[in-house]
Amino acid sequence: MMSNEFETKASHKDKSHSKIAALLSVLFMGLGQIYNKQYWKGITWAIFELIVIIFFIKPIANGLHGLITLGETPQVRQRGRIIDQGDHSILLMAEGLMMVIVLVAVIGIYYLSVRDAYLVGKLREQGQKILSFKESVRNAWDNGYAYILITPTAISMLLLTVFPLTFTALIAFTNFSSPNYLPPRALVDWVGIEQFVRLFTMESWRGTFLGVFSWTIIWAVLSTLLVVFAGLFVAVVLSQKVVKYTKFWRNIYIIPWAVPGFVSILIFRNMYNGQFGVINEMLQSIGLNPVPWLSDPMWAKVAVLLTNLWLGFPFWMALFTAVLTTISKELYEAAEVDGATIVQQFRKITFPIVMVAAVPLMVFTFAFNFNQLTFIYLMTEGGPANANYNYAGHTDILLSWIFKMTLDNGQYAIASAVALVVFLIIAGFAYFNLRNTKALKGDV
């Protein structure tokens, strides 16, 4: 009883523990904790700040400088020999961006240390017990369990997803491109929105962008709809009462899904071959003219869509077969008694039910196909060539165009500008998806 009274008194006297501790921590990490008599904790924080000051201040300053200027000394050559290496703008940019991330992390940790000092100070004001160093380590382990679990994922995504995407966005605002602005031979500069202006106002770029963009949309919509309806069709046929050995048939139809994707795409590429392809051989043997599958723009698009249909329908068939088994037989029997035809039964009973299951997945598939560059590249490499397009062929989608501009033609800046436009489209999609996501409503 006595001690309790005493502590209450004490706490009244030192009312501003929290503020003093927080201020001290702002001054130098760890001071606040030492003031709070958490010596070990304070020393740990202080050592952290010392490490940052000694080892990181200079790289951070250099990094920021490099990010802003993108290099100042161009490479000097005389008679073909390099005399001065000069600055490598893109490496400077990467280092600068890294240092921005480090800086943000340090500021975040700084904030945490100040907050910690403030909170512990608050506890002292209220006269509560302060955890010892050992206890707070154990506490951190318990509370931080979730953080420890997500750390590997967070780091790998930060480094190999967030960092590259940010980097791409930055490059869109430079002139990084072949042949004149390629480091280390030449410096790269910030040029603001010049690439976007080129993309949307220069005739050849705008034409390419609009052409490739509209084919991307057509491709994504048609490829999604085709596989969904083909899958539904097969599932409905399989569910007919006359069909025996359903499982046997289903296993056959699932084979296109089981064959490794790149293998089947390359097989089709050969089967469609205009001169020697087996498909044209068959057409000729039944007296039809050979079709210039991969060399004619229109037929190439048809070929791409048909191949995707072959590859994609089994998943939907499997999905719809599962959904169909959940529809009660009585519904159909009742409909039959009422004299409904098979078509009517399908339209009024089957279709509405399966679509409920299919729509979220269709959105997902659409987004996937929008980015389906592996497929396009392996199948046609974007070809046949289009003379009116800059670095793109008739079947190129936005992503394969970006890929070609980057890997084959060194048009990094404008490729990044296109990528940024794709970002916005996908972000719109992500938003649409999020609105419909159960997991983010309520119970998170």
Add this chain to the structure above:
Amino acid sequence: MFNPKVKRVLNSIIVYGILILLAIICLFPVYFIFIGSVNPGSSLHSSQIFPSPADWNWGHYRALFEKHDYVTWYKNTMFIAVSNMAISTVFGVLSGYAFSKFKFKGKKQGLMAIIILQMFPTIMGMIAIYTLLGSFGLLDTHLGYILVLAAGSVAFNTWIVKGFFDGIPNSLMEAARIDGASNTDIFLKVMLPLAMPIITFIAFNSFVAASMDFIMAEVILRSSSNWTLAQGLFTLVSGQANNNFTVFAAGAVLISLPLMALFFIFQRYIVEGMTAGAEKG
């Protein structure tokens, strides 16, 4: 109108006609690749659709091993696929579990970031990845490639695993905690065994995705001794003349057989996982 019996027969003729036609369409490319691999000729031009079994020529399989780096590509692919499977499954299970069963600051933002990031293909950041790997000396190495692949699939895996654990009642965890089990005990002894189906799914998925990737491999792995199967087989058939078609076919058969076997073994998990994951996303 027809009488019911004729109608039923007609109905089954139509249905079976469709089924058989579909089966031919599904099986023909598979047959074509097999018959290509044992064709007497060597190019697409000279290959026959129905050579008699007596003329079957298994020499293309030998050519794979003797004239091309097939074994190297195969080993590379398997090493990459298994490593990617291990890394992205472990990371995905850990973070998916954390996002489902713990309350912590920044959880909502983290989930949001994961949903959005999983929609961006890794390839969009290829210039940065190229520069980044280059400055760490990881360009044209398997380690660099595996890290990029794993980072690309970890968001999807996290999301799927989270969805699965959301369906497991928290009371199970609380009961174990009352019995004095630690966080790690609960995770390893209670939760992981329950999650085996979904872990199988994402492991299979990560394995297959890595063994089939082409684009990222093309960016990172430049020298032919580091190539994956997708790259190697692509170079065998990408020319106009397709002179190596039959060798390509043999190579394709040898990679397709094991992957197809895996697919049929894990079929149940795959269909369930795909639909569950996508519905929640």
